[in-house]
Amino acid sequence: MLDSKVPAGPLAQKWSNHKFNMKLVNPANKRKFTIIVVGTGLAGASAAASLAELGYNVKTFCYQDSPRRAHSIAAQGGINAAKNYQNDGDSVFRLFYDTIKGGDYRGREGNTYRLAEVSVNIIDQCVAQGVPFAREYGGLLDNRSFGGAQVSRTFYARGQTGQQLLLGAYSALNRQIKKGKVQSYTRHEMLDIVTIDGHAKGIITRDLVTGKIESHAGHAVLLCTGGYGNVYFLSTNAMGCNVTAAWRAHKRGAFFANPCYTQIHPTCIPVTGDHQSKLTLMSESLRNDGRVWVPKTVELSKKLQKGELKAADIKEEDRDYYLERKYPSFGNLVPRDVASRNAKEVVDEGRGVGKSGVAVFLDFADAIKRLGEDTVRAKYGNLFDMYYQITDENPYKQPMRIYPAVHYTMGGVWVDYNLMTTVSGLYALGECNFSDHGANRLGASALMQGLSDGYFVIPYTVGDYLANLGSFAPVDQNHPAFEQTRKEVESNINRLLSLNGNKTVDDIHKQLGHIMWEYCGMARTAEGLIKAKGLIQELRKEFWENARVLGENEELNMSLEKAGRVADFLELGELMVDDALNRNESCGGHFRLESQTEEGEAKRDDENYAYVSAWEYKGDNQPEVLHKEELIFENVKLTQRSYK
Amino acid sequence: MSSKSKPVLTSSLGKKLIMSLTGLFLCSFLVVHLIGNLQLFKDDAGYAFNNYAYFMTHFTPIKVVSYLLYASIVIHAVYALILTRQNKAARPVGYYKSSGNENSKWNSRNMGILGTVILVFLVTHMQHFWWQYKFGTTPYVEYQTELATGNRQIIASDDLPSDYTGYKIYVNNGVEIVQSKDLYKQVAYIFQNPFIVLLYIVAMAALAFHLIHGFQSAFQTLGFNHRRYIGLVRGIGIWVFGIIIPIAFATMPLYFYFKSL
Amino acid sequence: MSKELNLTLKVWRQRNNKAKGQFVTIQANNIADDMSFLEMLDVVNEDLTRKGEDPIYFDHDCREGICGMCSLVINGRPHGPKEGTTTCQLHMRSFHDGQTIVIEPWRAAAFPVLKDLAVDRTAFDRIQQAGGYVNVNTGGVPDANTIPIPKRIADEAFESATCIGCGACVAACKNASAMLFVSAKVSQFALLPQGQTERYERAQAMVDQMDKEGFGSCTNTGACEAECPVGIKLTNIARLNREYLNAKIFRQEDVHS
Incomplete structure (x- = not known):
């Protein structure tokens, strides 16, 4: 059984108590620590800016040409917050309740409550940054209603809320870049995690322009790399969205949770x-x-x-x-x-x-x-x-x-209450983690989660980890682990570059997408999933035998970029199918035809599946091992969701 | 945001400010110049115009303004050159295919060419009149006006008399005597040449297009662009500076040319 | 209903920043007119890849017109012939069968070509870093409804804030000026109460950085506004001029204190 480390005590006091109980790093010592942030969307940019404000040295990485282009920018509708400005009965508890219920009771109470709790701070923060939210004629903030809620709690900036929030976080990040507290690496892709004695101590990246493979050392690594919806080829994700960072972390020991929970918008x-x-x-x-x-x-x-x-x-x-x-x-x-x-x-x-x-x-x-x-x-x-x-x-x-x-993936890297993965010092924030939405995310909650994790959760929890390290010494970049990981990355690149078959990487990606959509899409059956697993395995074989990757490493090479990402999608796809097959119930974004009510609604099996599936990687072509985190509901009563 | 900022005039906006202020000053001069020159159309053998010419060249405050004017022309041209060079450097490799007309007006993109035409014109224009009037030779005229009746006698010659020591105005026995260089005749003389007339018309066309963009652009550079008054600014730019003034100026050479036929 | 087009592409190919580039003519056949322009390039690239030729590199990401990553000067116009769209939202129905399409990268000294059609736009980031923010730390801010902002002002600030930072304004401007981009950000903060405290430093710092990056100056041709995919207005530039000159001429003391 996995320990979620959700603090004891009444729901409403958990986070306050935990904040008090966590260790602090004193301001003079913060500057001795370096934190690596991979991805610069809402979660990454907000985390990087907030940590740099506290005094940590931060390095950010993104594959786009600017942090501002992360796909959070495309979120349209809005961001939820339990402000109750509309006097329509909203409260932190109601937002928590709606989110848990909307997630079909497959989320973790503690995390979800904390999300609702800090939601109100997010709006304050964004307004202070100059985010131009929609307003009423009286000059106060306007709200709209969104799916899964009967109150108006969604703040918005016309149809470009994600853009405005991201530009807000990006501006906070820019401020720290200017101050020299954040070093920003753009057009860089993270290709591996370096672990030393079970702790994440750095990453290996490829400079997408020059092809240079670089090692970056840090005391903690934050994955803020978004979701993996592009495993379906066609999705609402940006073309570059990928699972590579999360998947490579998974292969280094980070459990991957609930991969089958896919939101189809x-x-x-x-x-x-x-x-x-x-x-x-x-x-x-x-x-x-x-x-x-x-x-x-x-x-x-x-x-x-x-x-x-x-x-x-x-x-x-x-x-x-x-x-x-x-x-x-x-x-x-x-x-x-x-x-x-x-x-x-x-x-x-x-x-x-x-x-x-x-x-x-x-x-x-x-x-x-x-x-x-x-x-x-x-x-x-x-x-x-x-x-x-x-x-x-x-x-x-x-x-x-x-x-x-396909729009959003509720599954992701497993994290505990502190957003730490099963690898010490490795964190996952935003869509990259699995945590707060259960089996289905409500509209306008993704922005809320990304910013909650980045602005208000990680600055506390990462401090606790660093304070407990017991040393302020810089990470030794000459440690053999760096060289070793680097070599593995290079050999993987060479392996990809040697592929000289007659199928393009996109051909294979499209095929994978078809399989996933057909058998692991809106409705799934055991039979179909078993079939899909075989198909994916064949396709993976075909990829490594018959794909074509052009060019060389030392250049902007989109063929190589895509190939690396699709190779990871092929492995992830199989895990998604395994997870979907294992979860013999319907819940939220996972609908098993075998498990439905008479009216055709999703039918949960709380007795057998009220847990988080967290999968452990065991090596190439080895079956992954399932670990369970039991979901304990102390504050809500599990019912059949009804929106009638 | 605490580092020291560059001095205003070295920044791109500062240079544009200079272009804008000198440009608007030159625009204001055009108005004065036009009003004065309208006296060319008076049928008084140049009496009013020649007096005006003397006044404009010898009244101290106006002389000060005129030096400001020359300075403005030079500064406007020099800064235009500096900015153009910088702007060219900002795009070292141009487009193979450019469709500028799809997104902007031709004149707005070619202010430098238009300005150069105007500058060439200004040099010839100054040579024709200013240089001749100040340093060259002009015809001579003496107006004898009986103050009681207003009857006027004119004594003119193609050259200045050898004892001419400068403009004089005095009254003798109820007759006002004005002795002056005859710039009016010089104007009439110059504009007998159809090529010069053509040059002036082309230059006025260039001026028109330059100002249709330039006038409102100067306001934009100064930060004046509000829906409440921008229509008025554009209107003045187009109608006053783009149409009325250049056409009025262009009629002068035409007037004298046709008069000479 | 969907039609098919055969097109001749004249594409700028340049191996890297140091290499010399040239136009290469590529035939694109059987292009469905409901494809987006980038999907057309995808199809071309798939063909090239199958033939073992290096695919055309171009920047793109969200493909829904918001991330600002896509670029391309198409037949002399940034983001192509259709107004108010990015290249990713441009569809082939805007072209006709048999047409020759010239595809070039953004051209500006401040945007060096990285490969083929992709340019380096980090100059924009550095301009934002110079002052495109409000100096507030996370936490410790007042309640969001403490300062009412008239809807008219909030809406106008939003209009300015919608800039996607694609660089089409620079690409369109004959001077490769970045004024529309800079003015949009300066305007957003100049309008909002949250931006007031650093209003004048911001304008100066961002303009200084803009000049340093080697962008040209604004000669008010309006090409930027005409080509901007999200409709950022020239009034922003007037406001920037106002903010900057005001800061320089009347507020010099405050700034350097």
């Missing part, structure tokens, strides 16, 4: 063809005013698909607003997993719309009638524009076509 622009490189999300906030529907009959859908009918031709009584019908109290605002699964269900019935038939309508006609086009434009203008750019269809005039797409 219900409102994305549907796929148009094989050439498609990524999927584009339309913010969930659209579901505030948009109504989801498909025709009631397959016949009408067929006509729509062939272009014989237009959406407007379908009479009101022939439309099935299926979310409103099935979930009258939450309606279009049911949590993401529920909305996605229902979309899949109607499409599988043949009632999908659009040329491919793999889409449902998100209709704004009522909202435009009720609020006027100008108000709708003010609220969602940029999203509508984006939709128009991509599809060449005007959503003010005809309903949007949407379909679920």
